[in-house]
Amino acid sequence: MRLLRVGAPGRETPALLDEDGRLRDLSGVTDDLDAAFLAADGLARLAAVPVDELPVRDATGVRVGAPLRPGKIVCIGLNYRDHAAETGAALPTEPVVFLKAPDTVVGPEDPVLIPRGSTRTDWEVELAVVIGRRARYLASTEEALACVAGYAVANDVSEREFQLERGGQWDKGKSCETFNPFGPWLVTADEVPDPQRLGLRLWVNGVLRQDGNTSDMVFPVAEIVRYVSQFMVLYPGDVINTGTPAGVALGQPDPKPYLTAGDVVELEIDGLGRQRQVVAQA
Structure with a gap:
C-alpha cells in the first residue's frame, strides 16, 4: 500500500x-x-x-503532507561507504546515532528554510524506516524487520557549521525548522521486498548531485533497527533515517555548493516516490 x-x-x-x-x-x-x-x-x-x-x-491542486505524524526521529550518520570517504571520515565500527526533532518534518513539496545566520545548509537523500510495533532489545535482524511498518523518502537537511563547528552534538545542525521533508508516501514493507536494493537520487537545480544505492550501506536496515533497540525503545510511528550516499555539498571541492534561497531540490528513491522543495530564507 x-x-x-x-x-x-x-x-x-x-x-x-x-x-x-x-x-x-x-x-x-x-x-x-x-x-x-x-x-x-x-x-x-x-x-x-x-x-x-x-x-x-479529486487530487487536483491538493497538497501532500508528510505521510505520518512521527514519534521520535532517530538518524544514522556516516552509513554509506562512499559518503564517509568523501567527508574524510573513517567507516564507523558501530552505527553513529543521533536524534532529530520530530517537528522538523514537513511535506515532500513544502519549502525548506535556510536558518538565519546559515551559510552551509546541505541536502541528504535518505531511506526512512517507519516502525510499526514496539522494538525493545531485539535479539535478531529477523525480529527487527518484523517491526518495520514501511519505508519513505526523507531529506535529512543539515546545517554543517551548526552541526560540526558550534560545539556539542550534531542535533543543532539537524533540527532546524523544515529540515526533514518526508514522503510523499509511506510504502508498506510488503511492497519493498529488499530494502538493500533501492536506488537513491537527488538533484539541485537540475544537476544530479547524489546517485547511490542502499546496497552501499555500512549497516543495513535490519541491523540498524536491531542495534538501536539495544539503546532505546522504538515505538510504532518512530522513524529512522538511515544515512545518505555520496554527493552532499560538504563533500564537494571549494567553493562548496551549499543551498541558497531560490534553489530547487528534487529527490527520489526507487518505488517510494519523489520530492521537490524550493529553498527559502527563514
Missing part, C-alpha cells in the same frame, strides 16, 4: 494511492496515520478493506 496524508498543514487527512494512481479517501477508516493507528494494527485492518470501495478523491 502507498499511504499518504493530504490537505493544508495541520489539517491533513489520510488517503491511499491505488494501483491506477487515484487518490482514495481513508477518513472513513481512520482519523489519521500516526502512532495510534500503527499500534492498533491499523495496517492489517486497512489491508482487509477493499480498495475499490473507498471513495475516490
Whole structure:
C-alpha cells in the first residue's frame, strides 16, 4: 500500500494511492496515520478493506503532507561507504546515532528554510524506516524487520557549521525548522521486498548531485533497527533515517555548493516516490 496524508498543514487527512494512481479517501477508516493507528494494527485492518470501495478523491491542486505524524526521529550518520570517504571520515565500527526533532518534518513539496545566520545548509537523500510495533532489545535482524511498518523518502537537511563547528552534538545542525521533508508516501514493507536494493537520487537545480544505492550501506536496515533497540525503545510511528550516499555539498571541492534561497531540490528513491522543495530564507 502507498499511504499518504493530504490537505493544508495541520489539517491533513489520510488517503491511499491505488494501483491506477487515484487518490482514495481513508477518513472513513481512520482519523489519521500516526502512532495510534500503527499500534492498533491499523495496517492489517486497512489491508482487509477493499480498495475499490473507498471513495475516490479529486487530487487536483491538493497538497501532500508528510505521510505520518512521527514519534521520535532517530538518524544514522556516516552509513554509506562512499559518503564517509568523501567527508574524510573513517567507516564507523558501530552505527553513529543521533536524534532529530520530530517537528522538523514537513511535506515532500513544502519549502525548506535556510536558518538565519546559515551559510552551509546541505541536502541528504535518505531511506526512512517507519516502525510499526514496539522494538525493545531485539535479539535478531529477523525480529527487527518484523517491526518495520514501511519505508519513505526523507531529506535529512543539515546545517554543517551548526552541526560540526558550534560545539556539542550534531542535533543543532539537524533540527532546524523544515529540515526533514518526508514522503510523499509511506510504502508498506510488503511492497519493498529488499530494502538493500533501492536506488537513491537527488538533484539541485537540475544537476544530479547524489546517485547511490542502499546496497552501499555500512549497516543495513535490519541491523540498524536491531542495534538501536539495544539503546532505546522504538515505538510504532518512530522513524529512522538511515544515512545518505555520496554527493552532499560538504563533500564537494571549494567553493562548496551549499543551498541558497531560490534553489530547487528534487529527490527520489526507487518505488517510494519523489520530492521537490524550493529553498527559502527563514
